[in-house]
Amino acid sequence: MFTFLEPTPIFNRQDLENVFSKDALLFDEEKLLRALEFIALENTAFNIVKASQIYPHILEIKIPKYSSNSSLYFDKRFLHDQEKQIQEVKISKESVLDRLWNFPKCIYVWGGNYVQGIEKIANLYPVNTTNSFEKSYSLFQGVDCSGLYYEVLQATIPRNTKELISYGKQISLNAIEPLDILIWPGHMVIALDQQKVIESRLKDGGVIIRDLKERIDMIDHPFQVRRII
Numbered sequence: 001m002f003t004f005l006e007p008t009p010i011f012n013r014q015d016l017e018n019v020f021s022k023d024a025l026l027f028d029e030e031k032l033l034r035a036l037e038f039i040a041l042e043n044t045a046f047n048i049v050k051a052s053q054i055y056p057h058i059l060e061i062k063i064p065k066y067s068s069n070s071s072l073y074f075d076k077r078f079l080h081d082q083e084k085q086i087q088e089v090k091i092s093k094e095s096v097l098d099r100l101w102n103f104p105k106c107i108y109v110w111g112g113n114y115v116q117g118i119e120k121i122a123n124l125y126p127v128n129t130t131n132s133f134e135k136s137y138s139l140f141q142g143v144d145c146s147g148l149y150y151e152v153l154q155a156t157i158p159r160n161t162k163e164l165i166s167y168g169k170q171i172s173l174n175a176i177e178p179l180d181i182l183i184w185p186g187h188m189v190i191a192l193d194q195q196k197v198i199e200s201r202l203k204d205g206g207v208i209i210r211d212l213k214e215r216i217d218m219i220d221h222p223f224q225v226r227r228i229i
Contacts, residue, residue, distance in 0.1 A: 004044045007114045008078040009121055009140060010037045012070035014058045020125030025138060030202065036111030037072060038147065039118070039140060041155045043089070051076075057124075066159055075124060089154045093229065097178055099152045100190065100198050106142045107133060107206040113147030113159070114140060145188050148200045148207065149181070149228075157228055161188050168228040173216075176225055182215070184223040189215055 012035060013019065019026045019035045028034055040046070045064060052058035052073070059076045066072070106115050117139035127138045136142060143151060146161050158164055165183050182189040182197070189199040197215050200207045 001045050001047060002079070004040045004042060004046065004078070005080045006042060006078065006120075007116075007118055008040045008044075008074055009118060010040050010061075010063070010066075011035050011073045012037050012068070014052050014055050014060075014073050016055070016058065016073075016075065016125055020121075020127055020138065022126070022128055024129070025127060025134060031133075032110040032202075033137060034110055036109070036140065037068060037070070038066065038111045038150075038159050039114040040066075040074070041114065041151075044155060065155075067163060075121075077124060078120065089156055091154055091156065093179055096152050096229075097192065100148075100192060103148070103152070103198065103207055105207055106200075107136055108144060108200050108202045108204075109137060109140055109142030109147070110144055111147070112140050112143045113150045115143055115151065117141035142206055143200045145200050148198070149188065149190055153229065161186060164188060164226070164228065165224065168226045171225050171227050173225050176212075177227070179229055180225055180227050182219070182223050182225055184219070184221060 025033050026035060040063065046061045049060040049062055057075050057077055058073050061072050061074060063072060104115055119139065122139055129135055146159060146164060150157060150159050158167055161183060171180065176191050176194060178191055178193050180191045189197045191197050195212055196209055197212050198209045
């Protein structure tokens with residue numbers, strides 16, 4: 001068993017040279033880079049499955065605390081020689097709320113959960129662009145809806161909505177407290193208090209804070225309110 005010693009992008013395909021071509025990122029029609037699964041934060045444990053037979057820098061891995069139907073890959077130049085004992089993460093609701101209230105405005109990045117971004121990936125796979133959005137995206141300087149929650153909770157919860165939708169306990173909307181979530185298949189919103197929520201939403205371009213009532217009025221399908229911590 002190994003642990004990552006720095007935030008490391010994890011992908012669902014091996015051909016990173018094609019994902020990060022010199023002139024453009026491999027976006028889909030929604031301007032999302034779906035090759036990115038998530039960012040494995042420091043202390044994330046993993047096992048190496050095998051080295052790629054095609055791409056010399058790529059390793060296939062398994063991450064016990066990450067559920068995926070796809071094979072997972074990363075560039076072994078993020079791998080350090082030394083191993084490190086996994087450290088227990090201690091967080092408080094107060095510190096998490098403070099981070100959320102002060103979370104920087106950033107773009108929506110599919111699979112993103114490390115808003116600071118990763119300069120190393122740009123050094124390994126440089127993309128020649130003057131477009132500010134593409135530059136930020138190439139560094140993964142953004143989060144998706146569950147990635148926002150995952151980052152501020154320091155990887156102490158499941159990464160994706162498909163697990164979070166049955167994680168913790170369901171509560172009534174009237175009982176909502178800070179850090180509870182509104183969740184439905186494919187998306188989630190985080191309560192900051194009884195009046196405000198925060199989320200990262202593609203249609204909004206990224207992270208946004210708005211009124212709870214306004215956000216509920218925008219939801220046109222069933223949702224749950226869940227208490228995660």
